[in-house]
Amino acid sequence: xxxPKCKDPIALNLWYAxxxxxxxxxxxxxxSILLEQPIAFTREPSGQIAVWSHDGDGARPVGASLPVxxxxxxxxxxxxxxxxxxxxxxxxxEPDRRNIHAAxxxxxxxxxxxxxxFLDMGHFPYVxxxxxxxxxxxxxxxxxxxxxxERDEILATNCKFWQPMASRASSGGADVDYIYRVPHPYxxxxxxxxxxxxxxxxxxAIFIQPITQESVRVHMMLSLLDDTSTDLDIRLFQQTIFxxxxxxxxxxxxxxxxxxxxxxxxxxxxxxxIVYRRWLSDKGITYGVIPAAA
Amino acid sequence: xxxxxxxxxxxxxxxxxxxxxxVYQAQLLGREYAVWRADDGxxxxxxxxxxxxxxxxxxxINDGRELKCQYHGWRYANxxxxxxxxxxxxxxxxxxxxxxxxxxxxxxxxxxxxxEHATGDLPDxxxxxxVTALRGLPVNAPRxxxxxxxxxxxxxxxxxxxxxxxxxxxxxxxxxxxVRFFVQPSDSNLSVIRGxxxxxxxxxxxxxxxxxxxxxxxxxxxxxxxxxxxxxxPEPMTPPIAKVSAxxxxxxxxxxxxxxxxxxxxxxxxxxxxxxxxxxRLEAIKGQLxxxxxxxxxxxxxxxxxxxxxxLTNGPGETDHYTIGVKREPDSRGGSVAIxxxxxxxxxxxxxxxxxxxxxxxxxxxxxxxxxxxxxxxxLAMARALNSQGLSFEFHYFVQxxxxxxxxxxxxxxxxxxxxxxxxxxxxxxxxLRDILASPGHARHLxxxxxxPMLEATRGIAADLGWSDExxxxxxxxxxxxxxxxxxxxxxxARSALSLNVPAGKTILEVLRENGxxxxxxxxxxxxxxxxxxxxxxxxxxxxxxxxxxEKSAGKSIMTCVSRAASDxxxxxx
Ligand code: FES
Ligand SMILES: [Fe+2]
Numbered sequence: 001x002x003x004p005k006c007k008d009p010i011a012l013n014l015w016y017a018x019x020x021x022x023x024x025x026x027x028x029x030x031x032s033i034l035l036e037q038p039i040a041f042t043r044e045p046s047g048q049i050a051v052w053s054h055d056g057d058g059a060r061p062v063g064a065s066l067p068v069x070x071x072x073x074x075x076x077x078x079x080x081x082x083x084x085x086x087x088x089x090x091x092x093x094e095p096d097r098r099n100i101h102a103a104x105x106x107x108x109x110x111x112x113x114x115x116x117x118f119l120d121m122g123h124f125p126y127v128x129x130x131x132x133x134x135x136x137x138x139x140x141x142x143x144x145x146x147x148x149x150e151r152d153e154i155l156a157t158n159c160k161f162w163q164p165m166a167s168r169a170s171s172g173g174a175d176v177d178y179i180y181r182v183p184h185p186y187x188x189x190x191x192x193x194x195x196x197x198x199x200x201x202x203x204x205a206i207f208i209q210p211i212t213q214e215s216v217r218v219h220m221m222l223s224l225l226d227d228t229s230t231d232l233d234i235r236l237f238q239q240t241i242f243x244x245x246x247x248x249x250x251x252x253x254x255x256x257x258x259x260x261x262x263x264x265x266x267x268x269x270x271x272x273x274i275v276y277r278r279w280l281s282d283k284g285i286t287y288g289v290i291p292a293a294a
Numbered sequence: 295x296x297x298x299x300x301x302x303x304x305x306x307x308x309x310x311x312x313x314x315x316x317v318y319q320a321q322l323l324g325r326e327y328a329v330w331r332a333d334d335g336x337x338x339x340x341x342x343x344x345x346x347x348x349x350x351x352x353x354x355i356n357d358g359r360e361l362k363c364q365y366h367g368w369r370y371a372n373x374x375x376x377x378x379x380x381x382x383x384x385x386x387x388x389x390x391x392x393x394x395x396x397x398x399x400x401x402x403x404x405x406x407x408x409x410e411h412a413t414g415d416l417p418d419x420x421x422x423x424x425v426t427a428l429r430g431l432p433v434n435a436p437r438x439x440x441x442x443x444x445x446x447x448x449x450x451x452x453x454x455x456x457x458x459x460x461x462x463x464x465x466x467x468x469x470x471x472x473v474r475f476f477v478q479p480s481d482s483n484l485s486v487i488r489g490x491x492x493x494x495x496x497x498x499x500x501x502x503x504x505x506x507x508x509x510x511x512x513x514x515x516x517x518x519x520x521x522x523x524x525x526x527x528p529e530p531m532t533p534p535i536a537k538v539s540a541x542x543x544x545x546x547x548x549x550x551x552x553x554x555x556x557x558x559x560x561x562x563x564x565x566x567x568x569x570x571x572x573x574x575r576l577e578a579i580k581g582q583l584x585x586x587x588x589x590x591x592x593x594x595x596x597x598x599x600x601x602x603x604x605x606l607t608n609g610p611g612e613t614d615h616y617t618i619g620v621k622r623e624p625d626s627r628g629g630s631v632a633i634x635x636x637x638x639x640x641x642x643x644x645x646x647x648x649x650x651x652x653x654x655x656x657x658x659x660x661x662x663x664x665x666x667x668x669x670x671x672x673x674l675a676m677a678r679a680l681n682s683q684g685l686s687f688e689f690h691y692f693v694q695x696x697x698x699x700x701x702x703x704x705x706x707x708x709x710x711x712x713x714x715x716x717x718x719x720x721x722x723x724x725x726x727l728r729d730i731l732a733s734p735g736h737a738r739h740l741x742x743x744x745x746x747p748m749l750e751a752t753r754g755i756a757a758d759l760g761w762s763d764e765x766x767x768x769x770x771x772x773x774x775x776x777x778x779x780x781x782x783x784x785x786x787x788a789r790s791a792l793s794l795n796v797p798a799g800k801t802i803l804e805v806l807r808e809n810g811x812x813x814x815x816x817x818x819x820x821x822x823x824x825x826x827x828x829x830x831x832x833x834x835x836x837x838x839x840x841x842x843x844x845e846k847s848a849g850k851s852i853m854t855c856v857s858r859a860a861s862d863x864x865x866x867x868x
Contacts, residue, residue, distance in 0.1 A: 116347075120366075121382075122366045122381070122382040123365050123366050125367065125381070126363075126364060126365060126366060126367045126381075127364070127365065135367075135381075135657075136384075136656055136657040136658060136659065136685060136737070137657060137737075138367065138381035138382060138384060138656075138657045139381075139382065139383065139384050139385075139657050140382040140383070247353070248349060248353075248364060248365050251349055251350040251353050251364075252347065252348045252349050252350075253326070253342070253343055253348050253349075253350060254348065254535065258348075260537070262537040262538050262539075262540060262542075263535070263537065263538070264345065264346060264347055264348055264538065265345045265346050265392060265538050265542045267346070267380060267382060267383060268382075268383060269382035269383065
């Protein structure tokens with residue numbers, strides 16, 4: 001690979017989910033883009049997945065391969081040399097869960113704008129009307145956010161929001177508990193009360209693959225305690241939700257997330273976003289953001 | 295630095311683009327605008343970005359009075375662009391400084407005009423007294439190139455074109471028909487041709503003329519775009535995005551200081567709205583009045599030196615004036631009598647910007663308003679806001695007689711939600727209130743405003759019937775309690791590490807001010823809540839009527855104008 005278009009060493013050295021495993025077919029070469037770098041992948045006769053970067057023609061330079069890992073139903077790769085493994089989602093391995101690839105969406109927005117949208121409860125009544133929220137139940141109650149430097153991730157707990165129909169399996173309105181994790185600058189996992197077992201939580205993750213600074217593909221993974229809905233119904237539900245966010249995300253300006261605290265107007269409900277922006281600033285991330293002037 | 299193009303007026307839309315309840319997206323010199331007409335006819339030109347998270351306001355909802363953002367439902371007022379409501383925190387009043395950027399606006403010759411820093415007159419339109427506006431035609435080319443091409447435009451026999459120093463092109467035909475073109479510089483490589491004819495045409499004639507010009511301009515566009523495509527495309531303009539004020543970047547908005555009367559308003563109407571009650575319509579002498587939220591009051595500084603608080607009764611979006619209601623109270627210290635007897639239409643008053651210490655939640659499933667006498671004023675503004683959003687409420691207005699009921703016209707819009715209770719004795723009032731308040735419940739809220747005894751009674755009955763403190767909201771007109779200021783104590787200011795003595799006979803507020811700490815206040819008798827400060831440590835003797843019982847026993851805040859320490863010292867969060 002000649003010198004990468006993306007100049008952000010932190011972004012280059014991260015792992016990224018590229019495609020669900022079921023879509024990597026024997027002997028068929030598929031193309032994609034990661035951080036403006038064209039890449040291609042296939043499943044080799046041995047069953048292994050191979051990924052390589054190329055100059056736009058898809059051709060596989062001899063001997064040049066990118067690292068590959070299979071995790072959470074996707075294959076992951078990197079353009080650099082990550083110093084950390086892919087973050088853990090322990091729930092994924094619990095035997096009674098259904099793990100589903102819900103969708104991969106193209107969005108003309110920056111990856112950090114998507115992460116913030118994912119962390120945001122205040123938009124439920126307005127964007128996901130009558131599904132994840134409904135007026136007049138608009139209050140975002142106080143919650144906690146902490147940043148663990150040891151695990152290098154952000155955790156928001158004690159989040160609650162009133163929802164008319166929180167998931168495919170729910171039948172009526174209820175206050176739903178949420179926990180949010182941001183374990184990767186461009187990935188997030190949320191946990192919410194499971195409709196069939198209030199003591200446990202469904203997990204929903206987004207793994208964002210930045211195509212450019214202002215466009216992404218987002219892969220959505222579900223790990224659910226739901227044994228009644230069909231895969232199709234579950235997917236349609238998530239796709240409906242995401243289809244509602246997409247036009248909002250594509251109408252946010254500027255597209256890159258501004259890290260200057262005075263660029264936008266935060267309120268208490270945005271605590272987790274404020275911590276996220278600071279975390280990105282402290283990391284020194286430049287890809288997909290407008291760094292705060294020093 | 296402002297360029298010439300930024301200082302001049304440009305058409306950015308046709309008047310007919312501003313369809314009722316629509317939000318039009320325009321662009322000038324690279325900056326996007328959300329352009330919308332309120333039901334009162336006012337045209338708003340705002341930066342096309344919600345202050346909260348940058349979402350385009352052109353995809354928002356124009357409800358005729360306010361513009362509501364699609365993402366989190368923040369509401370911005372007609373004219374002022376001030377934020378009036380943040381649904382995620384329904385119990386809070388948004389900081390007054392949350393205000394979107396607005397731009398100069400004018401409407402003339404069938405076009406809507408704007409300029410980032412436009413001042414002065416619109417282009418001279420002599421010869422174009424009655425006009426027909428052509429359809430705006432976007433062209434992917436720089437403005438100069440389009441202006442140059444329009445110099446050769448011919449739509450009839452014997453056309454001659456003239457281009458003035460501002461780039462306005464007027465093409466006149468031999469028979470006197472003329473068209474004047476303004477080229478809107480949307481971006482470095484995008485322009486919009488906006489033409490007007492010097493005749494007001496109708497029906498088939500108009501359509502024929504529009505078609506004719508459209509056809510010719512379309513040809514011109516293809517030629518210009520072909521030429522522009524041969525040149526290197528200029529970089530798009532990147533107008534800077536203004537930063538929000540520093541206090542908004544931090545989550546809790548800072549207080550502003552002082553009991554100030556920063557606004558000058560003129561009394562433009564004084565009407566008797568009920569027996570003993572006048573309503574005053576106040577308009578700004580210069581500029582725009584600040585945004586208000588339902589429940590807000592202003593301090594009115596009277597000519598005799600008195601300062602009085604009056605709630606605004608305005609409905610949402612009524613931002614070109616403030617309306618207050620004043621009851622004549624012959625027994626009080628004379629503020630209201632001065633207003634009734636000596637204040638006249640045309641007089642100028644000094645007033646404060648609106649304070650909102652009586653915010654309205656809009657996340658209730660049902661809201662009950664109980665108004666007594668002149669206490670109707672803040673509740674009227676609240677109910678009008680709920681009504682305009684279609685939220686459920688009932689409005690109970692207790693008055694001596696029909697003749698004493700104020701603002702009946704405004705209340706007409708409430709329909710069945712309004713009940714007038716006339717001439718009830720205190721016992722009958724109590725029984726009625728028991729009926730009204732019989733069913734507290736999840737997400738039901740009660741707002742009370744009226745004379746002290748009635749307010750006390752209503753709060754008592756509500757508590758009796760199981761309404762929680764959080765669901766009961768009230769505002770007293772005044773604090774009638776005897777204030778005891780005989781003790782002395784220390785206060786420590788946590789943020790400035792100052793330690794001050796409050797002697798007998800002085801209030802905390804006075805001591806703070808003497809020491810140069812600029813504190814905001816309004817009624818200065820423990821009724822309005824403006825001078826509230828957080829308490830970190832120490833016990834408080836609450837002597838106000840603003841905090842509810844739960845808040846008083848929690849001891850987390852103090853009204854510095856009347857309340858004092860029960861302990862030797864108080865640590866305050868300032
Ligand atoms: S972005 Fe407009 S309300 Fe949040
Ligand atoms: Fe969403």
